[in-house]
Every structure is written in structure tokens, then in C-alpha cells.
Amino acid sequence: MxxxxxxxxxxxxIENADLDYDDDESTKKGKKKKGGGFQAMGxxxxxxxxxxxxxxxxxxxxxxxxxxxxxxxxxxxxxAKTGSGKTACFLIxxxxxxxxxxxxxxxxxxxxxxxxxxxxxxxxxxxxxGKFLDLKTILVLGGDSMDSQFAAIHTLPDIIVATPGRFLHxxxxxxxxxxxxxxxxxxxxxxxxxxxxxxQLTETLKRLPDGRQMVLFxxxxxxxxxxxxxxxxxxxxxxxxxxxxxxxxxLDLKFIYCRPDERYATLLVLLREVIPKKAQIVLFAGTxxxxxxxxxxxxxxxxxxxxxxxxxDASARKINTAKFTMKKVNVLVxxxxxxxxxxxxxxDYVVNVHFPGKPKLFIHxxxxxxxxxxxxxAYSIFSNDDIAHMIDLHMFLTRPVQEADARNMGRAPPxxxxxxxxxxxxxxxxxxxxxxxxxxxxxxxxxxxxxPAASASSNKKAKHFKxxxxxxxxxxxxxxKQETELNKLxxxxxxxxxxxxxxAVDPDEFRNDFISRMKSFRPQATIFELNPxxxxxxxxxMAEKRDKDNIKIEKHKRKLVEQELExxxxxxxxxxxxxxxxxxxxxxxxxxxxxxxxxxxxxAKDHVEEDGYAVNSFAKEAGSAEFSVIGDTAADQRLHxxxxxxxxxxxxxxxxxxPKAGKIRTEHGVWIAASYxxxxxxxxxxxxxxxxxxxxxxxxxxxxxxxxxEAVPLQKRDYPHTxxxxxxxxxxxxxxxxxxxxxxxxxxxxxxxxxTKLAKEKTARLKNLQRRKKALGKKMAKTKGKK
Numbered sequence: 001m002x003x004x005x006x007x008x009x010x011x012x013x014i015e016n017a018d019l020d021y022d023d024d025e026s027t028k029k030g031k032k033k034k035g036g037g038f039q040a041m042g043x044x045x046x047x048x049x050x051x052x053x054x055x056x057x058x059x060x061x062x063x064x065x066x067x068x069x070x071x072x073x074x075x076x077x078x079x080a081k082t083g084s085g086k087t088a089c090f091l092i093x094x095x096x097x098x099x100x101x102x103x104x105x106x107x108x109x110x111x112x113x114x115x116x117x118x119x120x121x122x123x124x125x126x127x128x129x130g131k132f133l134d135l136k137t138i139l140v141l142g143g144d145s146m147d148s149q150f151a152a153i154h155t156l157p158d159i160i161v162a163t164p165g166r167f168l169h170x171x172x173x174x175x176x177x178x179x180x181x182x183x184x185x186x187x188x189x190x191x192x193x194x195x196x197x198x199x200q201l202t203e204t205l206k207r208l209p210d211g212r213q214m215v216l217f218x219x220x221x222x223x224x225x226x227x228x229x230x231x232x233x234x235x236x237x238x239x240x241x242x243x244x245x246x247x248x249x250x251l252d253l254k255f256i257y258c259r260p261d262e263r264y265a266t267l268l269v270l271l272r273e274v275i276p277k278k279a280q281i282v283l284f285a286g287t288x289x290x291x292x293x294x295x296x297x298x299x300x301x302x303x304x305x306x307x308x309x310x311x312x313d314a315s316a317r318k319i320n321t322a323k324f325t326m327k328k329v330n331v332l333v334x335x336x337x338x339x340x341x342x343x344x345x346x347x348d349y350v351v352n353v354h355f356p357g358k359p360k361l362f363i364h365x366x367x368x369x370x371x372x373x374x375x376x377x378a379y380s381i382f383s384n385d386d387i388a389h390m391i392d393l394h395m396f397l398t399r400p401v402q403e404a405d406a407r408n409m410g411r412a413p414p415x416x417x418x419x420x421x422x423x424x425x426x427x428x429x430x431x432x433x434x435x436x437x438x439x440x441x442x443x444x445x446x447x448x449x450x451x452p453a454a455s456a457s458s459n460k461k462a463k464h465f466k467x468x469x470x471x472x473x474x475x476x477x478x479x480x481k482q483e484t485e486l487n488k489l490x491x492x493x494x495x496x497x498x499x500x501x502x503x504a505v506d507p508d509e510f511r512n513d514f515i516s517r518m519k520s521f522r523p524q525a526t527i528f529e530l531n532p533x534x535x536x537x538x539x540x541x542m543a544e545k546r547d548k549d550n551i552k553i554e555k556h557k558r559k560l561v562e563q564e565l566e567x568x569x570x571x572x573x574x575x576x577x578x579x580x581x582x583x584x585x586x587x588x589x590x591x592x593x594x595x596x597x598x599x600x601x602x603x604a605k606d607h608v609e610e611d612g613y614a615v616n617s618f619a620k621e622a623g624s625a626e627f628s629v630i631g632d633t634a635a636d637q638r639l640h641x642x643x644x645x646x647x648x649x650x651x652x653x654x655x656x657x658x659p660k661a662g663k664i665r666t667e668h669g670v671w672i673a674a675s676y677x678x679x680x681x682x683x684x685x686x687x688x689x690x691x692x693x694x695x696x697x698x699x700x701x702x703x704x705x706x707x708x709x710e711a712v713p714l715q716k717r718d719y720p721h722t723x724x725x726x727x728x729x730x731x732x733x734x735x736x737x738x739x740x741x742x743x744x745x746x747x748x749x750x751x752x753x754x755x756t757k758l759a760k761e762k763t764a765r766l767k768n769l770q771r772r773k774k775a776l777g778k779k780m781a782k783t784k785g786k787k
Contacts, residue, residue: 037057037058037059038051038057038059038092041059041067041068041071041092042071043092043096044095044096044099046095046132046133047092047095047096047129047132047133049132050128050129050130050131050132050133051092051129053131054128054129059085059088060084060085061084061241062078062080062084062085062086062089062239062241063085063088063089063092065078065239065241066078066089066090066239067089067092067093069237069239070089070090070093070213070215071093071096073213074213074235074236074237075213075214075215075233075234075235075236075237076214076215076216076236076237076239077189077216077218077221077229077233077236077237077238077239078215078216078217078218078238078239078241079218079219079220079221079238079239079240079241080217080219080241084241086187086217087121087122087125087187088125088129089217090111090185090187090215090217091122091125091126091129091130092129093183093215094109094159094183094185095129095130095133095135097109097182097183097213098133098135098158098159098182098183099133100133100134100135101134101135101136101158102158103156104156105156105179105180106156106157106180107153107156107157107158107159107160107178107180107181108158108159108180108181108182108183109158109159109160109181109182109183109184109185110159110160110162110167110178110181110183110184110185110204110208111159111160111161111162111184111185111187112162112163112164112167112184112185112186112187112192112201112204113161113162113163113187113188113192114163114164114187114188114191114192114195114197115163115191116141116142116143116163118187118188119139119141119161119162119163120139120141122161122187123137123139123161126159126161135158135159136155136156136157136158136159137157137158137159137160137161138152138153138155138157138159138160138161139161139162140152140153140160140161140162140163140166140167140170141162141163141166142163142165142166143166144166146169146170146173146680146684147684149166149170150170150173150174150681150684151688153170153174153176154690164192164197164200164201164204165197165200165664167200167204168200168203168204168664171203171204171207172675172676172677173677173678173679173680173681174681176207177207178204178207178208178209179209180209181208181209181212182211182212182213183212183213183215184208184212184213184214184215185215185216185217186201186214186215186216186217187217188217188218188219189216189217189218189225190218190219190220190221190222190225193222193224193225193228194222198224198228199663199664200664201228202228202232203664203675205232214232214233214234214236216229216233216236247363247366247367247397248367248370248371248376250370250374250375250376251366251369251370251375251376251377251378252375252376252377252378252408253366253378253380253408254377254378254379254380254408254409254473254475255379255380255382255390255408255409255410256270256379256380256381256382256410256411256412256473257382257383257409257410257411257467257470258381258382258383258411258412258417259383259384260383260384260385261421262417262421263353263354263381263383264293264294264297264353264424265417265418265420265421265423265424266381266412266417266420267283267294267351267353267381268297268301268420268423268424269412269413269416269417269420269476270351270379270381270412271298271303271331272301272303273416273476274379274475274476275349275379276348277330278330279330279348279349280324280327280330280332280344280346280347280348280349281330281331281332281348281349281350281351282332282333282334282344282347282349282350282351282368282369283331283332283333283334283351283353284334284335284336284350284351284352284353284354284356284365285333285334285335285353285354286335286353286354286443286444286447286451287335287440287443287444287446287447288309288310288311288312288335289436289439289440289443290353290354290440290443290444290447291307291308291309291333291334291335292307292436292440293433293436293437293439293440294307294333294353295307295333296427296432296433296436297424297427297433298331298333300427300430300433301423301427303331304329304330304331305329305330305331305332305333306320306321306323306324306329306331306332306333307320307332307333307334308320308321308332308333308334308335309334309335309337310335310337320332324344325344336356336361336364336365344368345371345374346374347368347369347371347376348369348376348377349369349376349377349378349379350365350366350368350369350376350377350378350379351378351379351380351381352365352366352378352379352380352381353381354381354444354447355380355381355382355386355389355390356389357389357451357452357453358452359392359393359396359397362380362393365378366378385448387462387465388454388455388458388459388461388462389451389454389458391454391458391461391462391465392454392455392458395455395457395458401461401465403465403466403467403469403470404469404471406471406472406473406474406477407474409470409473410470410471410472410473410474410476411470411471411472411473412472412473412476413472413476414515414516415511415515416476418515453652526542
């Protein structure tokens with residue numbers, strides 16, 4: 001797991017800390033000073049001063065790409081890894097947009113974060129980066145006192161850093177309109193949607209004005225986030241510096257075919273015979289039920305392992321992950337959701353026990369190994385249900401599917417799988433494993449239904465996938481050769497000195513060939529044709545059925561021959577068979593008649609050219625970058641299935657409205673209406689008499705000659721009767737007198753006087769320095785004259 005360095009500022013990466021291009025030695029040598037720093041972005045002096053005071057001068061790649069776009073006022077969706085400097089990407093334009101404090105309208109910037117810890121970290125960084133700016137920031141977190149948060153919002157801050165649940169609660173209680181917000185940030189937006197804050201974000205978005213600027217920062221791009229960005233953002237720009245979308249060259253991909261009921265047996269053969277025992281392995285399963293079952297089977301087989309899934313307790317997840325990272329065990333069984341953020345630099349192997357539904361998810365899985373120049377291997381077990389998805393993956397990776405290539409695709413040795421399958425069946429007879437096995441079988445049916453469907457072209461190609469051409473994978477062949485060599489050595493030891501003739505046929509090869517032929521055997525006659533009578537009804541029915549099937553088979557053969565002819569691979573012998581088969585005109589292949597003079601298409605004639613000239617196509621880019629992970633629990637999968645229905649016109653499953661739309665989940669886990677109001681704010685106003693204070697202050701402002709007086713804090717903090725408490729109470733009173741009772745003109749005048757005073761002091765120091773230099777020069781001249 002990634003460990004955070006306490007000395008690193010959260011908005012910048014650590015690699016920039018050592019860069020210093022203002023070194024005197026480099027300027028003396030005549031080296032050119034590198035450009036592209038924060039000074040080139042046109043930022044104001046207080047922000048540059050704060051950045052330089054922190055000690056950073058060169059922006060990170062995501063900062064270099066996003067800050068200029070955000071400064072232009074555009075809506076941005078940015079994707080980058082954690083620790084790449086995303087915090088500064090939205091804080092620097094925020095400070096440049098707000099610049100100085102205003103107390104007339106209220107909050108002008110809103111930052112929403114998924115967790116308390118991230119909100120506190122952002123709040124601290126605002127204090128550091130906005131050190132030379134007079135901006136007021138408040139923190140709104142769940143679990144804190146709501147009364148103090150009511151009072152904080154009444155001070156009319158410039159920036160609000162909040163968690164979405166508590167902030168929406170305050171908006172509903174106080175009836176906040178947020179009409180003054182100009183700049184809104186969703187930090188770690190993917191986690192916001194994963195944690196179930198989608199409804200809170202939608203309700204908050206409704207309260208924002210139409211002309212606000214929206215900025216979303218995320219590590220991945222879930223489907224909910226894409227839909228939210230399309231609806232809530234105005235012509236957004238997608239910036240991608242996310243995890244690499246290509247598979248590393250040092251990663252080997254191996255695909256192992258198995259029958260559906262031999263999946264776990266194939267896994268055991270792979271772990272025992274191919275993968276080294278000391279190597280670190282991550283197994284990806286479809287649901288949490290499969291994770292538990294695989295862990296039980298491995299324990300029965302004597303393979304030490306641990307497991308992690310989303311429903312597991314947080315402390316248990318931490319303990320199990322630590323066991324694997326500390327190499328107490330070498331096998332970790334996880335689901336896709338639990339693997340988010342899992343970073344193990346020394347990982348050697350990844351095994352996909354259940355094939356993923358999308359190529360992006362496959363890359364997310366196998367990208368866990370072969371990092372930082374290391375080599376790795378990813379084994380993917382696939383069955384009949386996964387062939388179309390496997391072809392989809394190869395199309396995405398622009399690789400051909402080669403059934404006859406035993407280096408990358410094949411099957412496990414049949415005799416080994418049969419032996420392990422018998423052992424697995426014995427394991428499953430145990431009462432605990434029997435229950436888990438039954439539940440996992442039901443969960444697999446749900447997993448297949450809810451998994452994203454493969455493309456239509458892949459489904460067509462899957463029908464022509466030649467399973468019979470799959471050979472034993474080369475990785476297994478190595479172990480088989482070693483076993484045969486050991487057997488031969490053992491036989492040679494037992495053989496006496498007499499010369500023994502070698503058998504004509506190797507018994508191992510004969511057994512393997514016999515098992516493979518037995519599995520592929522298809523009888524010519526059915527059960528109805530065994531010892532039939534010449535005039536039996538069953539025999540006549542099967543004869544008619546066989547004649548009809550022969551016609552279909554001939555048609556299918558003719559289509560295959562035509563396809564091979566088109567590809568230029570047709571042999572001469574099959575050409576004669578093609579001529580004997582009669583050709584019939586099919587109605588399906590007939591071209592529809594279209595009158596070009598009166599036909600109006602739903603697309604413009606130059607739509608392809610217009611798409612090419614398009615400057616910003618967020619929908620198309622987001623579609624390719626979208627990354628969705630299905631829930632690993634049965635409840636999440638059932639919910640996903642309920643949210644879809646069959647559309648008869650479109651001939652596919654379409655999304656329906658969420659039954660929990662308009663409802664939010666409270667901190668206690670209860671679902672309530674998003675507009676639910678408890679009246680707590682009204683009781684707080686009565687208790688503190690805020691309305692009376694506001695009315696009295698308004699009268700004072702009307703009677704005063706100056707127009708723009710700043711609001712007096714509504715509540716004084718109650719300090720204890722100690723030396724520390726009395727000191728802080730005096731300091732609060734002094735702040736009220738110095739700041740809150742002065743108008744905007746008075747504050748500006750005071751700042752101007754302060755700046756002129758500092759300028760005078762600076763000139764006085766320079767004059768004094770010059771005077772000293774002159775006196776020192778005269779003194780040196782006198783001493784030289786005396787000598």
C-alpha cells in the first residue's frame with residue numbers, strides 16, 4: 001500500500017521538492033534557466049509568493065494541463081493518480097478567482113470531499129497556500145456540532161470545505177440557496193459516487209446558480225459520474241492522466257480454457273503445477289461468495305491464503321491485506337471492488353478465476369503486476385460463457401485470437417484436471433463447503449446476468465470459436481515433460497542390466513489421446529434408434545428430423561465455404577462441393593429499396609466530417625474512459641438487475657429510474673427524503689436570538705455614515721475561567737474591534753497605510769546601507785594612504 005510522507009505538501013508531488021533552478025552555480029556556468037513554472041501561468045503575486053514559500057516552482061503534469069483551462073473559466077473533468085498534485089490544481093485557480101474577501105453575499109467557493117480526513121487535509125492546505133490572501137474558510141463535517149456550523153455559515157465565509165451529507169443537511173435546515181457560489185469542486189469524485197453520495201450531489205447541484213464553474217477530480221471514471229457530468233456540467237473538458245490504458249510489455253497474458261464445472265480444478269492445477277510456491281499471487285473472483293468458497297477450497301488443498309471483499313470488516317480487511325503484503329501468505333483472493341487502491345510492487349502473478357465483463361476492468365486487474373519495470377504473468381480461466389468477452393478483450397488490445405497457439409492460449413492437461421476435479425468434489429461434500437458451493441453457484445448465475453454483455457460482433461465470432469483446436473498450454477507442457485523424464489529415470493533405475501525393448505507407444509501419450517477422443521466423441525445414433533423396429537414411430541420421427549438437420553448443415557457448410565472464398569483461402573477440393581450445393585436467394589440478404597430523391601436520413605451527410613472537426617467531444621471521450629465495477633454482493637447485483645428492463649424496440653436492457661431516487665442515507669443508515677427538515681435551525685435561532693442581533697446591526701448600519709460595514713460575529717466562544725481562556729477571550733475581542741467593526745473602505749485605507757509604511761522602512765534601510773558602504777570606503781582609503 002502507498003505510504004504517505006508527512007513532510008510532503010498534499011497539493012504537490014514529492015519529486016518537485018528537489019528541483020531548484022535558481023542556484024548560483026548553475027547561473028555562473030551559463031546554464032539556461034528552465035521555464036514552464038507557475039510564474040508563466042499569469043498568477044497574482046500573493047499566490048506566487050505562497051507557492052515559492054512552500055518551496056515548489058515546477059508544476060506537475062496534471063497541474064500544467066488543468067490550471068490554464070480552469071483559469072479560462074471552463075468546466076473540467078480531470079483524471080489522475082493519487083498524489084499527482086490534484087489539490088493545487090483546483091486551489092490555485094480558486095484563489096485567483098476570489099482574490100480578496102467579500103462579506104456581502106456569502107460563500108463563493110464550495111469544495112466537497114468524500115471523507116473527513118480528506119476535508120481536513122484540504123482545509124489545512126488552503127491555509128498554507130492562501131497565507132497571503134484575506135479569505136475566510138470554514139469546515140463542515142459530519143459528526144461535529146451543528147450549532148457551531150450554523151454560526152460559522154452566518155459569518156459569511158468565502159470558501160466552504162465540506163462532506164456532502166452534512167452540507168446538504170445544513171442546506172435543507174437553513175434553506176440555503178447558494179446563489180453566490182461561483183466555483184464548485186468535487187474532489188475524489190469517483191469515491192463520492194461509490195460511497196452513495198450521488199443523490200446528495202444532485203440535490204446540491206440544484207441549489208447552485210447556472211453560471212457557476214464546476215471542476216471534478218477523480219482517479220477513475222464510473223458510469224454514474226459520466227452521467228452526472230453530462231447533465232450538470234456545461235461543455236466539460238476531459239483531461240486524462242490516469243492509470244496506463246495499455247498492458248506493459250513485460251506482462252505475459254495466458255488464457256486457459258476449461259469446462260464450467262472444472263474451473264476450481266483448473267485453478268488448483270495451475271497453483272500446484274505451474275506457479276512457483278513462493279510467488280505472490282492475486283486471484284480475482286466474481287462475487288464475495290466465490291471469494292469465500294475459493295479460500296475454503298485452497299485451505300482444504302493445503303495452500304495458505306487470505307481474502308478481501310467489500311463486505312468484510314475494515315479492521316479485518318486491513319489485517320488480511322497486511323498478511324499478504326508482509327508475505328505471511330502468498331495467495332490473496334479478492335473481488336474487483338476490494339482491489340481498488342491495492343498496490344503491491346512485488347506482485348508476480350494475477351489469476352482471473354472469473355472473466356471480467358469489460359476490457360477496462362481486465363486491464364485494471366492485470367495492471368496490479370509487472371509494475372516499475374518488473375515482469376509478471378496474468379492467467380485468465382475462461383469457459384463457454386466467457387468466449388465472447390475474451391474475443392472482446394482481444395479486439396480491444398488489437399490482438400488476434402489464435403486457438404492453435406499453445407504459447408498464449410490452451411487448456412490444462414485433462415488427466416490432471418480430472419484428478420483435481422474428483423478431489424474438489426470430495427471437498428464439496430463437507431457441510432460447510434457444500435453450503436458455500438450451493439450459494440456460489442446461485443451467485444454465479446446472478447454474476448452472468450448482471451455482467452456487461454459482449455459486443456454483437458464478438459458474439460458472432462464466439463460461435464465460430466474452435467475449442468477443438470486448443471492444445472495443452474505450453475506452461476503445463478513443461479511440467480508434463482519434467483514428470484515424464486522423472487518417470488523414465490525411475491523406470492531405468494528399476495530395470496536390470498538386461499536390454500529391454502522400448503514400447504511402440506508411450507503409455508502417457510496414449511492415455512492423454514484416449515481421454516481427449518473420449519471427451520470429443522459424439523454418437524451417430526440417438527437413444528430412440530437403439531434396436532428399433534422398421535415401422536416404429538420413433539424411428540420415423542428421427543429420420544425426418546435428421547433429414548431436416550442435414551439441409552441446415554449443408555447450408556452452414558456452404559456459408560463457411562463462401563467466407564473462405566472471400567478471404568482467398570479456399571482449397572480446390574472444396575470448390576467442387578460448393579458447386580454441387582444448390583444456391584438459394586435468401587430474403588434476409590436482400591437489399592432494401594431506398595429512394596435517394598425522397599429519403600431523409602436521421603444524420604447529416606457530413607456528420608463524419610463534423611465529428612472529425614469537433615474540438616471537444618466529452619461524451620465520446622468519456623465513453624472510452626468509463627470504468628464501472630459491479631458490486632460483489634448479491635444485494636448489489638439484484639439492485640443492478642432491478643434498475644434495468646427489456647426494451648422491445650431497442651432489443652436490449654435499458655436503465656430505469658432508481659426506486660431510491662430523491663432519498664439520501666443518513667449517518668445512522670436510514671433512508672430519508674433529501675428535503676427532510678427537522679427544524680433544528682429554527683430552534684437554534686430562537687435560543688441564540690440571531691434575528692434580533694441582525695435587526696440591531698442593520699439599524700446600526702443605517703444610522704452609521706459609512707455604507708459597507710462588516711457583520712459582527714453573532715456568537716462569542718465560551719472560554720473556561722483560566723489564564724488561557726481569559727487570554728483567548730481578550731484576543732477574540734481585539735479581533736472584533738480591529739476587523740469586524742471596520743468598513744471596507746477603512747480596511748483598504750489601513751492596508752494602504754501599512755504598505756506605504758513598509759515601503760518607507762525599506763527605502764530607509766537602503767539609504768542606511770549605502771551610507772555605511774560610503775563610510776567604510778572612506779575608512780579603507782585613509783588606511784591605505786597612511787600605509
